[in-house]
Amino acid sequence: MLLLTCLTAGGLGSLKPVFADDQLTIASFGGAYQAAQRKVYFEPYAKKAGVKISEEEFNSETSKIRAMVESKSVSWDAVDMDAVGGEQLCAEGALETIDWKRLGLDRSRFTGADNDCVVPADFYATVLAYDKDKLPNGPKNLNDLFDTQKFPGKRGLYKSPFGNLEWALIADGVAVKDVYKVLGTSAGVDRALKKLDTIKKDVVWWQTGAQAPQLLADGQVVMTSAWNGRIYDAVKNSGKHFEILWDAQELGMNVWVIPKGGPRVDAAYKFIAFVTSGSVQADQTRYIPYGPANRDAIAHVDPAVLPHLPTAPDHMTHALLIDAAFWGERGDELRQRFTAWLAK
Incomplete structure (x- = not known):
C-alpha cells in the first residue's frame, strides 16, 4: 500500500x-x-x-x-x-x-x-573574545587565555578536543606550522592536555555556538573561545561591546x-x-x-x-588552518583521550 x-x-x-x-x-x-x-x-x-x-x-x-x-x-x-x-x-x-x-x-x-x-x-574562525565593558584592558594574545594571574576568572571553551589541543600547543610554544606534526604524536597530545590542565578548573565548557556569546553577556566568563560570526552578530544586532582577538585564529x-x-x-x-x-x-x-x-x-x-571576514589578509597573519584530514583520521582517538581527561 x-x-x-x-x-x-x-x-x-x-x-x-x-x-x-x-x-x-x-x-x-x-x-x-x-x-x-x-x-x-x-x-x-x-x-x-x-x-x-x-x-x-x-x-x-x-x-x-x-x-x-x-x-x-x-x-x-x-x-x-x-x-x-x-x-x-x-x-x-x-x-x-x-x-x-x-x-x-x-x-x-x-x-x-x-x-x-x-x-x-x-x-569561519574560532577566536578568543571578551567583553570590553567588563574587561577594558583585555587579552592581547592567545597566551593570555592561559594566564589566570593576569586575567583571573572563568574562561569559556568549546567542549571538544577540536581546536583546544591546537591552541594549547601554540600557547606552549609550538609554531603554528608545526602544530599538527606535534599533535600527531602521543607526546604532543600529552603536552597539549598538560597545558590545558593549567586552566581546567577555570573553564566553563560550551557546546553550541549561541552559548559562547551568552556566557560573555551574562558575565559568567572573562573571555571565551567563540565562532567569529556569533560575536559579530552580538555586536551588530544586540549592541554588545565584545572584542575579537584574531591572534592564532583557527580557520575552519x-x-x-x-x-x-x-x-x-x-x-x-x-x-x-x-x-x-x-x-x-x-x-x-x-x-x-x-x-x-x-x-x-x-x-x-x-x-x-x-x-x-576571517579570511581578510590582516587576520590570516597568524592563523592556524584546521587540518580536516588530520581530524578525520585521528578524531575518534583524540575525542576518547579528551573525554578521559575531562573525567579526571
Whole structure:
C-alpha cells in the first residue's frame, strides 16, 4: 500500500508520495548562522523553486547522520556541517559522492574542494573574545587565555578536543606550522592536555555556538573561545561591546553534504547549487561574516564587510588552518583521550 501524505478537497487525484520533490529538509548549526541562512538561502530558494523547506538544527555530530544512513532512514536532504565531520563521514561511505557536472558549478573555483563528498560553503574562525565593558584592558594574545594571574576568572571553551589541543600547543610554544606534526604524536597530545590542565578548573565548557556569546553577556566568563560570526552578530544586532582577538585564529570550513541514500538527492543538488553560487554566498556575508568558499563571491561582498571576514589578509597573519584530514583520521582517538581527561 502506497504511503500518502494528505487528501485534498478534490479527492484522491492529487495524492502525493511522502518523499515528494516539493519539500526539502535542511540541517544546519542553528543560532545566528542559521538565521542568516534562512534569509539568504532557505526563504529565497523556497520561493524560487516552489518547495517547502523544513529546518533541523544540529552541532555537526557525525553520529546523527551515521545512524540515519545505517538504518536506511535518511530524513535530511542537505546538511551544512564542519569539514572535519564531512571528511570522516566520506571515508565511512555515509555521504553521496558529489558530481560537480550535475551540480553545474566549477569545482576549481572553490577553496577547499579536496574532499569528493563535500561542497565548500564558507570559512569561519574560532577566536578568543571578551567583553570590553567588563574587561577594558583585555587579552592581547592567545597566551593570555592561559594566564589566570593576569586575567583571573572563568574562561569559556568549546567542549571538544577540536581546536583546544591546537591552541594549547601554540600557547606552549609550538609554531603554528608545526602544530599538527606535534599533535600527531602521543607526546604532543600529552603536552597539549598538560597545558590545558593549567586552566581546567577555570573553564566553563560550551557546546553550541549561541552559548559562547551568552556566557560573555551574562558575565559568567572573562573571555571565551567563540565562532567569529556569533560575536559579530552580538555586536551588530544586540549592541554588545565584545572584542575579537584574531591572534592564532583557527580557520575552519563549513561544507554542504548529502547523506547517502537520501530520498531527494536531485532536489538536494539543486538546492546546494543555488546556495553555493557566488552571488548568493556573498549575500550571506551581509548577515554573518564568514568567508565565502566560492572565490567568485568575493567580488560581490560589500567592501565594508570584508575586514570582518576571517579570511581578510590582516587576520590570516597568524592563523592556524584546521587540518580536516588530520581530524578525520585521528578524531575518534583524540575525542576518547579528551573525554578521559575531562573525567579526571
